[in-house]
Amino acid sequence: MGANNLRRSPLQVPTNSAEFLRTFVFDRAPTIDDWRNFKISDLWIQRNPSGTPPYGYFVLVDKPNQTGIWIDLGGTTEGDIQLISGDSGDAVKPDSSGNVNILGGSGITTAGTGDTLTLTSSFSSLSWSIDTTSPINVSVNEGHLSNDAGQIIYNLPSTSLLGEGFAFFDQGGNGFQIQCQAGQTIRLGNQITSSGGTITSTSIGDVIWMVCAVDDTEFLGYSVQGNLTFA
Numbered sequence: 001m002g003a004n005n006l007r008r009s010p011l012q013v014p015t016n017s018a019e020f021l022r023t024f025v026f027d028r029a030p031t032i033d034d035w036r037n038f039k040i041s042d043l044w045i046q047r048n049p050s051g052t053p054p055y056g057y058f059v060l061v062d063k064p065n066q067t068g069i070w071i072d073l074g075g076t077t078e079g080d081i082q083l084i085s086g087d088s089g090d091a092v093k094p095d096s097s098g099n100v101n102i103l104g105g106s107g108i109t110t111a112g113t114g115d116t117l118t119l120t121s122s123f124s125s126l127s128w129s130i131d132t133t134s135p136i137n138v139s140v141n142e143g144h145l146s147n148d149a150g151q152i153i154y155n156l157p158s159t160s161l162l163g164e165g166f167a168f169f170d171q172g173g174n175g176f177q178i179q180c181q182a183g184q185t186i187r188l189g190n191q192i193t194s195s196g197g198t199i200t201s202t203s204i205g206d207v208i209w210m211v212c213a214v215d216d217t218e219f220l221g222y223s224v225q226g227n228l229t230f231a
Contacts, residue, residue, distance in 0.1 A: 030058050035068035044070065062097065069097045126167055135179075140164040140212070146201075147172035155179045156219070160212040166219070170226070173204035180219075186210065188221035191230045200229040 023043045030044045038060050046056035057073040083091040084100055094100050102117060104110045109120045126143040135153035136144065140160045144167065146152040151174055156166070158181045168176055178199040180186060186193045188208070193199060199208065199221075206226030213220045 029056060029072075030060075030068060030070040032067045032069070034070070035060075035063040035066055038063070038068065071098055126165060130171065138166060140166070143167035143169075144176070145169045145171040146174070146176040148174055151175040151177060151200075153177050153179055156181055156184060159216050160219075161215055162212055164212045166210045168201075168208050168210075170201040170204055170206040175201045175203075175206075177201075178208075184217050184219070186219045186221060186230075187213075188224060188228070188230075193230050198229075198231045200231070202227045202229060 021041060021043055022039060023045065024038075025045045025047055027047050029046045034044075040060055040062065042060045044058040044060070046058065048054055048056060058070040059073060060068060061071050062069040083093050085091045092100055102110050102119075104119070111118050111120070126141050128143040128145070130145045130147050131152055132148045133152075134148055134150065135155055137155045137157070138144065139157055141164055144152075144154060146154075146169065154168060154176055156178065168178060170176055178186065180193060180196050180198065182196045185195055185197065186199055203226060206228060207224065208221050208228060209223040210219045210221050212218070
């Protein structure tokens with residue numbers, strides 16, 4: 001859409017200014033792609049007749065590396081973001097370019113494309129089931145609560161990747177046994193199963209959370225309740 005130069009008045013010229021401020025009117029807000037043919041201090045008016053308020057105002061403050069940096073002087077919608085607050089720490093305000101950095105922490109990455117910021121977690125969530133049959137062939141990233149009339153045998157998958165997890169709970173009191181595949185082991189502290197060995201619960205409420213530490217072959221227990229038997 002082309003730009004419309006508004007009629008200028010002396011009120012648009014700052015003291016000792018060498019030239020008039022340039023003003024443009026569009027039916028949308030500016031983006032970082034709006035830099036060509038614009039000068040620093042250009043005023044962009046967003047016309048939004050059906051909005052409240054009907055006009056928004058932006059000024060170009062910089063255009064480094066063919067990127068337009070526009071400051072919103074009063075948006076076309078209510079509730080423009082001034083601060084961003086997290087679970088802890090201080091509220092964060094935009095810098096002089098109107099930017100707020102959102103950075104990943106442990107296990108979290110962020111990536112921006114166009115108008116979208118994507119947050120990705122490397123931690124896997126578990127899908128849960130209450131089990132009343134045996135044996136069960138376990139898949140990665142599953143949580144199981146054993147509640148059968150007898151002991152439930154859980155066969156670990158033959159393939160799994162670093163970071164993929166499992167959880168096992170003795171809900172009904174009849175126990176569970178985790179069966180490794182050939183060549184697999186489970187370690188908890190200084191306890192470790194034999195290759196292709198087992199871990200067996202001993203009473204109701206026994207729990208073990210596990211994570212794959214070496215693709216396909218080695219698992220580490222990192223949270224345990226009760227007394228488990230390693231074999």
